[in-house]
Amino acid sequence: MSLSREYKVGLFIICTAVIILLALLYLAKSKGFFATVHTFTLSSRTGEGFTEGMPVVFSGFNIGKVQTLELNDKGIVLIKIKIPDKHVKWIRADSAFVLYRPIIGVARIDVTTDNLDSPPLPENKIPEVAIVNDINDAIGKIQPLLETLERLSRKIDSMASKTDEQVFSKEGTLPQINKILKDVAGKLEKLNATVDNLNKISKETSEGMRDLGALRADIDDTVKTLDGVSRQIDAILSKKKDSEIKVP
């Protein structure tokens, strides 16, 4: 039996259409088009750093994204996150949400769940997002120190033209610089405590704050260098400094 040409063409078109449709359906399914999506609401006192479409990450994997941001009557920012059904198991009642804004890379909401056996997060419960933006704060604190160092370098420039006596005498510039350096080292040491504290906080809320660790190492390094510099200046000023340990 022979099929008419029109019939063959029709069959071809229908087959193609069906295949295209199937392919589309397959794509849509794998993209989660038909998956049930759960919406959770988080709250934050500030909307700064949040953007729509921002990823929600669990253990480094994208498990959802921020759908909308709203401001409620009390001035609290409500962040609605969309989590597909297959990932909803990671969101439990005791999950912690942290807005993490790294120095490099996009901001994200980190979800940490210590106890995966705890009950699922009810959709009407609104947990608060902790904000780890302290790297920026820490940098903000370093800023004045940089200014101090710049001031210092200007002083050294101006020293070049002065006589030794002006520089080295008791009221000279070098003792003053030494004082400033000690001051800077002291300030940096204070910053140490802050970073330590931050480390503690961030450990509680989320693991993997490697950036903070790096920053810490950087500060440690600077403190050491400054301490060394200050020691050397001390040594110059009093050729044989009395570092004998005596009872007062």
Next chain:
Amino acid sequence: MRKSLLTGLLIFICACGATTSQIPEWKDTASRQLESYKKSFLTGKESAADTHFNRAKNAIASSNNLNLLAKAYLTRYALHTAVLEDFSASEFIRINKLQPVPANFAYYNFLKGNFSTVEENLLPSQYSSLIKPARNKNLIKALQEISYIDDPLSRLIACGIWVKYLPYNENILQLAINTSADNGWRRPLWAYLTQLQKYYLDRGETAKSENAKEWLELLKK
């Protein structure tokens, strides 16, 4: 930028032709930290003081020198005495058993108020003239000797020892208050003001005691 500034600074220092006398780093650290400890302690920064003391202690410990370690502890006891507080000397006693150093023991006895056993020639020179009046409880002579002490901290320690173990008067408290105030040492200042208030109260001078109390409260506010 920070790094380059520091490098510049270091180069500058090297260019100064520094022939630095070599002090071992642990010793330098220990003496610096002890100085910082004293300062933090006297200005009432307790947690910072503890940190500095521990650093000094660790630095000294790394040099295996028990004599210096004893000195560090004695410094701590002396500061507590200067602010009229009691101290537990268990660490020093343990060290002294292992490695007795007469000078340290003399200083310890002095801090503990055992004036009869103190060998005055072993004490730091600023205190040696104080032992005789202490044994005779001669307050007037003592006051004179204490006010001759140049170093404010030593003066304060002497005041502390006298006030803790011997009959004292208003003048010695006032001397301690002035010494603390001149140096901005909050902790001893408050301690001696409190002591002054008690002194007035014990002598039944209620008005003066109230004044001192009010004064202190205003400072603490």
